[in-house]
Amino acid sequence: MISALLFIPFLVMLLVSVPIGIALGLASTLALLVSGKVSSSYIAQGLVTSIDSFPLMAVPFFVLAGDLMGHGGLSKRLLKVGLVLFGRYSGGLAIIAVVTCMFFAAISGSGPATVAAVGAILMPAMAKGGYRPPFTGGLIASAGSLGVIIPPSIPMVIYATSANVSVTKMFMAGVVPGALIGIALIVYAWFQARREGIERSTERHSFNDIVVTIWEAKWALMVPVLILGGIYGGVFTPTEASAIGVIYGLIVGLFVYRELKFSDLHHIFASSALTSATIMLIVGAATIFGRVLAIERIPVMMADYITQLVSNPLMILILINLLLLVVGTFMETLAAIIILTPILLPVAAASGVDPVHFGIVMIANLAIGMVTPPVGVNLFVASRVGNIPLERLMRSAAPFLVVMLLILALITYVPALSLGLPALFGM
Amino acid sequence: MKFINEKLEETLLVALLASMTLLIGLQVFMRYVMEASLTWSEELARYLFIWATYIGVSYGVRKQAHIRVTAFSDLLPDRGQIVVRILIHLVFGLFAALVIWEGTKLTAKIYGFGQTSSSLGVPMAYVYAAPVVGFGLVVIRLIQHIVLDIARLSGRAPEAEE
Amino acid sequence: EPELTIKAAHAASATNTGHLALEFIDEQMRERTEGRIGLEIFPNGQLGGERELIESLQLGNLDMAFVSSAPLGSFNKEYFALDIPFLFKDRESVYRVLDGEVGQGLLDSLERVGLHGVGYWENGFRQLTNNVKPIYTPADLEGMKMRTMENEVHIAAWREEGANPAPLAFSELFTALQQGTFDAQEGPINLFYDMKFFEVQKYITKTNHIYSPFVVLMNPEVTARMSDEDRAIFEEVFAESKAYQRKLAQEADDKAEAAMPEITFVELTAEQQAEFAGRMGPVIEMVKKKVGAEAVDRIMAIANGE
Ligand code: NA
Ligand code: NA
Numbered sequence: 016m017i018s019a020l021l022f023i024p025f026l027v028m029l030l031v032s033v034p035i036g037i038a039l040g041l042a043s044t045l046a047l048l049v050s051g052k053v054s055s056s057y058i059a060q061g062l063v064t065s066i067d068s069f070p071l072m073a074v075p076f077f078v079l080a081g082d083l084m085g086h087g088g089l090s091k092r093l094l095k096v097g098l099v100l101f102g103r104y105s106g107g108l109a110i111i112a113v114v115t116c117m118f119f120a121a122i123s124g125s126g127p128a129t130v131a132a133v134g135a136i137l138m139p140a141m142a143k144g145g146y147r148p149p150f151t152g153g154l155i156a157s158a159g160s161l162g163v164i165i166p167p168s169i170p171m172v173i174y175a176t177s178a179n180v181s182v183t184k185m186f187m188a189g190v191v192p193g194a195l196i197g198i199a200l201i202v203y204a205w206f207q208a209r210r211e212g213i214e215r216s217t218e219r220h221s222f223n224d225i226v227v228t229i230w231e232a233k234w235a236l237m238v239p240v241l242i243l244g245g246i247y248g249g250v251f252t253p254t255e256a257s258a259i260g261v262i263y264g265l266i267v268g269l270f271v272y273r274e275l276k277f278s279d280l281h282h283i284f285a286s287s288a289l290t291s292a293t294i295m296l297i298v299g300a301a302t303i304f305g306r307v308l309a310i311e312r313i314p315v316m317m318a319d320y321i322t323q324l325v326s327n328p329l330m331i332l333i334l335i336n337l338l339l340l341v342v343g344t345f346m347e348t349l350a351a352i353i354i355l356t357p358i359l360l361p362v363a364a365a366s367g368v369d370p371v372h373f374g375i376v377m378i379a380n381l382a383i384g385m386v387t388p389p390v391g392v393n394l395f396v397a398s399r400v401g402n403i404p405l406e407r408l409m410r411s412a413a414p415f416l417v418v419m420l421l422i423l424a425l426i427t428y429v430p431a432l433s434l435g436l437p438a439l440f441g442m
Numbered sequence: 443m444k445f446i447n448e449k450l451e452e453t454l455l456v457a458l459l460a461s462m463t464l465l466i467g468l469q470v471f472m473r474y475v476m477e478a479s480l481t482w483s484e485e486l487a488r489y490l491f492i493w494a495t496y497i498g499v500s501y502g503v504r505k506q507a508h509i510r511v512t513a514f515s516d517l518l519p520d521r522g523q524i525v526v527r528i529l530i531h532l533v534f535g536l537f538a539a540l541v542i543w544e545g546t547k548l549t550a551k552i553y554g555f556g557q558t559s560s561s562l563g564v565p566m567a568y569v570y571a572a573p574v575v576g577f578g579l580v581v582i583r584l585i586q587h588i589v590l591d592i593a594r595l596s597g598r599a600p601e602a603e604e
Numbered sequence: 605e606p607e608l609t610i611k612a613a614h615a616a617s618a619t620n621t622g623h624l625a626l627e628f629i630d631e632q633m634r635e636r637t638e639g640r641i642g643l644e645i646f647p648n649g650q651l652g653g654e655r656e657l658i659e660s661l662q663l664g665n666l667d668m669a670f671v672s673s674a675p676l677g678s679f680n681k682e683y684f685a686l687d688i689p690f691l692f693k694d695r696e697s698v699y700r701v702l703d704g705e706v707g708q709g710l711l712d713s714l715e716r717v718g719l720h721g722v723g724y725w726e727n728g729f730r731q732l733t734n735n736v737k738p739i740y741t742p743a744d745l746e747g748m749k750m751r752t753m754e755n756e757v758h759i760a761a762w763r764e765e766g767a768n769p770a771p772l773a774f775s776e777l778f779t780a781l782q783q784g785t786f787d788a789q790e791g792p793i794n795l796f797y798d799m800k801f802f803e804v805q806k807y808i809t810k811t812n813h814i815y816s817p818f819v820v821l822m823n824p825e826v827t828a829r830m831s832d833e834d835r836a837i838f839e840e841v842f843a844e845s846k847a848y849q850r851k852l853a854q855e856a857d858d859k860a861e862a863a864m865p866e867i868t869f870v871e872l873t874a875e876q877q878a879e880f881a882g883r884m885g886p887v888i889e890m891v892k893k894k895v896g897a898e899a900v901d902r903i904m905a906i907a908n909g910e
Contacts, residue, residue, distance in 0.1 A: 469770075473749060473768065473770055477747050477768050478768065479749070479768050479769060479770035480770070481756070481759045481769070481770060481771060484770075484771060484772070485754065485771070548663065551662065551663065551718075552659065552662075555662055555679065555717045555718055556679075556717065557659070557678055557679050557717075558678050559678065560655075560675070560678055560754035560755055560756070560771075561754055561756060561759075561771065563756070566678070
């Protein structure tokens with residue numbers, strides 16, 4: 016009853032083009048009013064508390080940093096380096112995009128922040144390189160979900176403490192599955208780029224050309240060095256790194272390359288704040304929606320239902336995958352982990368699934384949920400950052416989604432992919 | 443008046459985002475270089491972020507930039523699209539009214555209970571006022587759009603979209 | 605379905621002793637009221653972090669919660685008195701204060717801000733942990749980047765001890781400790797164990813610098829809805845839960861310590877302990893400014909058994 020009140024009005028509003036955040040907010044309110052368990056003042060409180068989070072601030076900062084680097088001539092120089100080195104190969108830029116996402120994934124620990132950072136820098140560049148924006152958007156939104164699979168990852172920390180397994184072991188177990196998804200996306204992107212006949216450069220570059228291009232891009236190439244070095248050197252946290260990226264982009268754009276004008280700043284800052292706000296409205300409303308689900312115990316009931324349905328371990332894993340995909344679509348990742356781990360893990364463990372392996376499956380599922388409509392926060396970020404209509408983006412993200420689901424199946428049924436690396440290190 | 447209509451949200455957003463950047467930059471500098479951490483910078487930046495979000499929601503209405511699925515409404519004829527748009531503005535307005543109503547009561551209660559923030563010691567009511575003010579601006583922006591759309595329906599305004 | 609279902613929430617894990625105590629209350633209440641009153645428990649911050657839970661009680665969106673004492677200072681300044689470092693020597697001195705008239709006075713003072721204070725469970729004595737070296741004196745801590753709670757008294761205290769303290773979101777703490785963005789942090793041993801910090805920290809100095817209780821809170825309207833008879837049953841059950849939970853919490857600390865053989869525990873001598881405590885003069889002054897000199901002097905006298 017209550018679940019019908021949550022989902023049906025939401026889907027109806029979604030279809031008639033009500034903004035997604037508003038649809039989530041109104042559906043939650045309706046459910047609260049009918050159930051009467053909590054008053055609707057909960058909405059007003061939740062709009063503040065759900066985004067009162069330091070890690071979330073990485074989103075506006077990474078969007079802004081990317082925009083500044085675009086206007087300041089950093090992205091252009093990075094692109095040149097990419098073209099000189101890989102322009103001869105079809106899909107070269109797409110491959111660079113996935114690899115960049117994997118790097119960012121390893122530092123940010125957050126899907127949307129990865130999409131914001133990589134998308135803001137690479138999407139304009141790839142459009143110039145002949146890629147269709149929806150294709151680029153779908154690629155980066157999908158690769159951005161690697162943010163939570165490749166360590167470090169906040170969802171993994173949360174899972175490890177909920178499931179009582181080692182955080183370090185979880186981190187290590189995520190490396191191979193994350194790399195596999197990355198490689199699969201690269202293969203598909205390469206294949207698709209060839210099929211679409213994206214022009215590859217026939218220019219041959221002398222060694223001298225390459226050195227000169229790299230040297231000219233040295234300040235831009237310093238960005239990953241600065242950010243990765245700063246985080247692994249213990250200078251700043253990943254969230255702080257996003258703000259440092261903004262400051263670095265400002266300094267290089269204004270004073271080194273001098274392509275950024277003070278008069279541009281007003282517009283750039285305002286548009287980044289706009290992008291961030293439209294995303295945060297959805298994040299806030301989705302958190303409230305998830306809380307209402309929790310109060311009504313809907314995920315618990317769904318999980319109980321599934322676990323009573325079958326006893327075959329293979330079937331249980333399939334059903335858990337399906338459940339998590341649905342939940343990952345509607346619920347925020349951390350909330351889903353916190354609520355579902357205590358319910359699903361005992362069932363999986365009873366049928367002989369290793370808790371670390373189960374955690375990787377669970378997180379990969381929820382990560383894919385960031386790219387599935389109707390609520391796919393990575394899609395929203397890519398849509399805003401690349402200025403691409405949502406439904407066109409969803410359509411071109413679909414094949415990437417299929418690729419990721421295939422790898423998910425592989426990860427689910429071959430535990431060694433997750434557990435092999437930790438075992439190698441004697442964990 | 444012209445400034446408020448055209449530049450209010452934009453100017454506030456620029457100021458807020460710039461301050462957030464400076465605060466976090468300063469936070470890293472003070473902790474790592476000066477070895478004398480600031481204790482209030484993260485909190486202040488977070489609260490500015492909340493304000494920036496809800497001012498930005500209003501700016502999003504002005505710019506018609508909120509994320510939504512338009513596959514089905516795109517199939518409608520032009521006039522039908524305008525009618526649907528007015529309906530959507532009204533639904534948005536309903537949520538805005540709810541947030542303003544509940545948010546005002548909430549802010550007043552929290553102000554009354556006297557809760558303060560952990561590091562700066564400012565009343566938490568100042569933070570809870572953000573959605574109220576933001577959605578208040580949203581209502582103004584929605585009314586502007588609805589008036590314009592009605593004018594378009596009766597053929598008194600050009601079709602141009604922002 | 606009970607006639608009165610008390611919605612109870614907390615931000616700790618479902619294996620936390622506080623959660624077990626809520627389950628204990630649920631079970632006992634159902635039994636002793638013939639199923640008329642029961643609890644529905646939402647663990648793991650499902651309904652929000654501690655600050656948000658306290659607000660939800662004030663707003664009537666939640667019936668019951670337990671929170672650590674640190675965030676309560678933002679709602680009622682008098683609670684900063686419990687954040688005075690090195691206030692308590694041992695559990696006896698804790699119970700003299702919390703279970704006596706001072707503790708009750710603090711609970712009563714919450715009525716002013718729309719909260720009903722039920723009583724105190726145990727979160728634990730807080731300890732200093734780090735990844736650099738064994739810490740025996742404040743000099744060993746000099747300049748160390750340290751994560752503290754977002755509480756002005758805690759921050760001031762660690763600055764006086766010579767550390768370089770800053771607040772950080774708890775969810776980011778594990779990776780920040782792993783990558784060395786922060787070297788040190790402080791908190792109860794059982795939480796340190798539950799959060800897997802032993803994977804990224806090597807040393808625990810048993811400073812016992814703060815005793816952190818779990819303060820059990822209710823929405824005043826819920827207690828008002830109970831009959832006198834039911835309220836008496838509730839108080840009886842709560843009193844039993846207190847003994848039960850405190851025992852579990854002490855065992856949890858001991859178990860956690862035994863389960864972490866790779867961690868070096870540093871026991872302080874009385875002189876070393878005094879060296880840490882001796883630097884707290886300005887912090888006590890700070891708390892006096894917040895809650896009044898008289899109240900602070902009184903609580904310190906009772907804690908010291910004077
Ligand atoms: Na990551
Ligand atoms: Na989704």
